[in-house]
Amino acid sequence: MFLSHVLQLDIMEKVANRRRLVVWVIMMINLSLFLSACSDGTPARKLLKHTDSSNTHVRLQLSDSLVVIDNELVEVTIQNPTGHLIGLKYKEMQNVLESRNHNHNKGYWDIVWDEDAYDKLETEHVDVITQTDDLVELSFTKKWNHGKTLPLNIQKRFIVRRGIPGVYMYGVFDREEDFPGAQMYQIRIAFKLKEDKFRFVAVSDMIQRIMPRSEDRDEHRSKTLDFKEAVVLTNPSNPSLKGEVDDKYQYSTENKDNKLHGWISDDDGVGFWIITPSNEFRTGGPHKQDLTSHVGPTALSMFVSTHYTGTEIDTFYKQGEAWKKVFGPVLIYLNSAPSNDDHRNILWNDAKRQLSDEIESWPYNFTGSEDFPHSEQRGQVNGQLLVQDRYMVRPLMQAKSAFVGLAAHGDAGSWQTEGKGYQFWTQTDNIGHFSIKNVRPGNYSFYAWVPGFIGDYKLDLNIIIHPGNKIELGTLIYDPPRNGPTLWEIGVPDRSAAEFFIPEPYPQFMNSITKDDTDKFRQYGLWDRYSDIYREGDLVYTVGTSNYSRDWFFAHVPRKTGNNTNRPTTWQIKYNLQDVNENGTYTLQLALAAASFAEVQVRFNDPNAVRPYFTTKRIGNDNAVARHGIHGLLPIKDRLHRMGVPTYGLCVNCNLYQETRDHLFFNCSMALNLKGKVLTTILKISWNAFIYYLWHERNQRIFRGRFRAVDAILKDVIDTVGIRLRDKAINKLDIINFNLCNA
Template sequence: MKVQFFILLTTCLISAVFGVSLKDDGRSYTLKNDYATVVIEKNSGKLTSIKIAGNNQEFLNRAYIDANGGKVGFKVSKSTVIKNTADHVEVAFYDNYNSNSSFGLDWEVRYTMLKDTKGVYFTLKHTHKPNYKATQFSEIRLVMRLKSNIFNWLQVEDDVGRIMPTAAQQKNCQIMGPKEACKITTGEVIHKYDWSIDMLKHDVHGFASQSTGLGCWYVFPSMEWKNGGAYNRDLACHQGENDSLQIMYMNGSHYGAGDTDIKQNENWEKIYGPYLIYLNKASSPQAAWKDAKAVAKAEKAKWPYSWVSMAGYVKQRGSVSGNISIKNPLTNENLPLEDAVVTLVQPENQQGIPNKQWRNYSFWTHSLRGNSIDFKINNVIPGTYVLRTWSKGVVGEFIYDKTVTVTAGQNTNVGNLTFKEKRAGPIAWEIGIPDRTAMEYRHGNEYRQWGLYYKFPQEFPNSVNFKIGQSNIAKDWNYCQVSVPGNGGKYEQRPWNIIFNMNKKPTGQAVLRVSIAASSDSALSVSLNGGKQSAEVNLQDDACVRRDGIRGFYRELEFKFNANDFKIGENKITLYHRKK
């Protein structure tokens, strides 16, 4: 018994002392704790090996950091050890600007492992000094190519997870249109954009293994640094034969967010992260996902991280609180708010629409409901912001007409903010739900699959002829209005009709309000009862339709009609949408 007790005591002491360690063999840094071993190549800053303790299974084929789809790479000029204690190991890699650099930027990449980290934290900092050349980029990403024969379960949201095709099934696949779509040997078409993510509520994505129970996840305590913030949608995970690609686009423009465009003489810096590369092992991919979600919740509670030493990372922050209600202007009653969002962004006249903002950080809260909602946005970097809000069931986005100043260590209470929904008069009819998506329409709840837009000519051979009071939005109104191939291969528009009856003519003007959830580079116009078409409204391209999304650039349009143009009995409004 004495011997057994002594052995047990010794084991406990060794475990407690071990903590986290750093090994430098001249070629690589090895970060290791009781849970994971991570190896980083010194001359590239790339992750070269990831393993869980007690399991010899290698996670990676390879990993890299780059820009603009690989056209610009992260090129290490030096590396250094930031911290090396039993509690905290951190290494940094630098790509400093010179006259031969592709970008006018300093890059600083850090990998951090604490003694209890189940994986490793990743952080990237960009700095542009006034004497650096002008720089423009659309993408900055961290890519980990996991072994697809092991990591064969992809998951990006609670309801978006699946087993992926094997490498053999993907080999020699038939390229479809768009070019990223690929028809595999089973007949299925896989499209990498089918697993894109909306930043608004996102906190985890990655892969798990059906055979081993291993999981590899990106866990985000905050998305404050993401260009476009709560408005942004971007690519996340997909697969390519032997590789399961786990990607984080720290800056991305796949859904119209636009380029980061830094001018010469501009002093700018931004820190992306830290975020956690989380490793786990569970009884099933679903269990691994559930565990990763729980870790995301725990990491959010730690934000901003106290252990970060990178210059420019803001730990002293403030908060913004208040109450929001939106009234029906005709009754002055509060409208019921559901899944409401409150955001803090930069002024549109200075930084562009929120979808395209990249220069600063943004903050938000979501999933609010009630007739009058209290909100609080925590951990806001001190500065001046514009408050914007929207809600499911209410048409419009509402902007507070005063700027909001946030001070470190303090809460800024904006008080009771009351907005009025824009209404010209009582609603005669409505098609769909104001929720900034097209999910309630035909195919809207299955948008994450390639080729739905090609089904339109067969499913609507006579185009859309929607009868108010008779037609069903889930069957008779398509989720997107597309042009179709015509004679000679040219695309032709197919006008959509809305048919409705009136017992009497309206007085004054009638207004048709159209809420656009997403759009391609196209133009929209309308007519009433076969009359003259309205002036065309040009729509921006957010790539949402061809990249299998359901939410892009939200926009509201108004078309006005004279009362005399209506008829007693049947009337018809026609929507003309053409590809530009």
């Protein structure tokens, strides 16, 4: 028994030695790989803690209440049958979503419709669309039941792929012809993350910062400012944020730039990102601004909204109007890195790398909906855009960096208020060439606008895209609106007010939202700085001496007068015209970047005229200034105004003011100058005559005893003055002069 034990021990030791050898070899290999991964030339991507999933597969578990999809990188839990995303397990984090929230308030779709009705799109059924080792796609659906609920058929799709630490989400929504009319103001996906973990937000390379907690917006920790979205932090949980302003609109960005944003948990070295590789399904075109991430921590994928446009954007669906649209897919991407001084940059740069991969893969070929065409089912439009301006040195120029796109039919520029269809946009190269790729089959109009030139372009031709076709438009020429050479111009027609003077914010409302001055317009309260800067009077801009980057305030706002009241402000533009064409018409073009319940009135030369020469009437509802936007809707319809200024209405003597009788005789600069000289001349002649005849009368009375009445002396004075002025005599019988002088 003892010997047996000894022999067994010996054998066990030999086996153990072999195992230790294998373990040491494995450890040496791992150490070698680790050292290689830490070398200077290794991309940051290799420092991320992704598990090798090449030998794993995607698993699906279905129950009456839950659906779980797991690819060993991320575990996705969806409530059944509502379709709410209630769990995202990643690394050591059991759930990156806020576990304290109700299941309908973690990861969800929502729609605001009609009279502020709110629907979180809870579904009733789940279907497995695809289930393979590489991919699982689910569809959560609900058909409208002709009740009082939102008249919409709903599909909410989820896709989990092998090797991707995240979940793809998209929606397919449709209305049938017999559905009642409805207005859908907002369509989005919202995510509420763990508040005790995710404190750092990243919206762009420049907009990244530690954020307040949601509790910091409570009344005992903050003070509400001019509107409920904006608060100043008075007693935040993080003392370093005291005195800063928090407002979700400060983190808005344009659709064309809204491709990546998210949050970082510093304690765990984990990032949560919303990646949007295409804007084809968003409304309002590439320049529409919308929300991204804000205090919560909340991350949003916005598809439809009235932010920065107001109700001018078309979101009304009439009865009898069939409609279907795919929103997405977007990728909810998770990554991780060792928590150290550089983990934020590593996570952000990796998310940007993943964004590049997703853009390269667009349109996706793994979606299971027949309503989402793959690349071979799409078309392409190519061409070149030139600008023809006969009043410039080079009358025909390449439209460099122009925005060109396809959207639903409408007037030039109507793509900005188009809210139902798809849009496809790109920018031209340095010589105006463009290629609009991956266009869904459909019937479109071609639109464009060119930085540096006012106005919008529309091609008078329907663009019909069939699967796989390629359309060559050739050379297109845009002729900007103008009636003659430019005499003066204030600003740059680039559809932004960023080039104008943006003041420093109030110190008590500073926000560390940006790292430089390019986004200074996002600071709170800049609109009130106008009243501080122009205390004694309103803005006066003199063409030729003033500088618009210094002397033209970025927003034409009313003046604060105290007690929450304001009064309109009148800005003056002073200029002189040389060699005026007295029979011509001069054109003033006024492009408004934003307007909110505003009226702009234009008067020439007489600021007190009761009736303005031109008025926009009350326009706008984009609220861009209060929402820290540098523009709202761009110059279309009532945003671009062209008014002819006939010179026959101007005083021909000064070419500055409208000619009226009062102006001509009392206010005209030439008349005032002439009157002064005439009065001086006549006064001198009259004074000399007065002195002469007064002295003459004295001598006559002393030496000759002759006495004359005052009227006789006055007649001699008048005759003498007349003799002196006879070479400039005025024909008093001229009927025009007679009527003018005696009217």
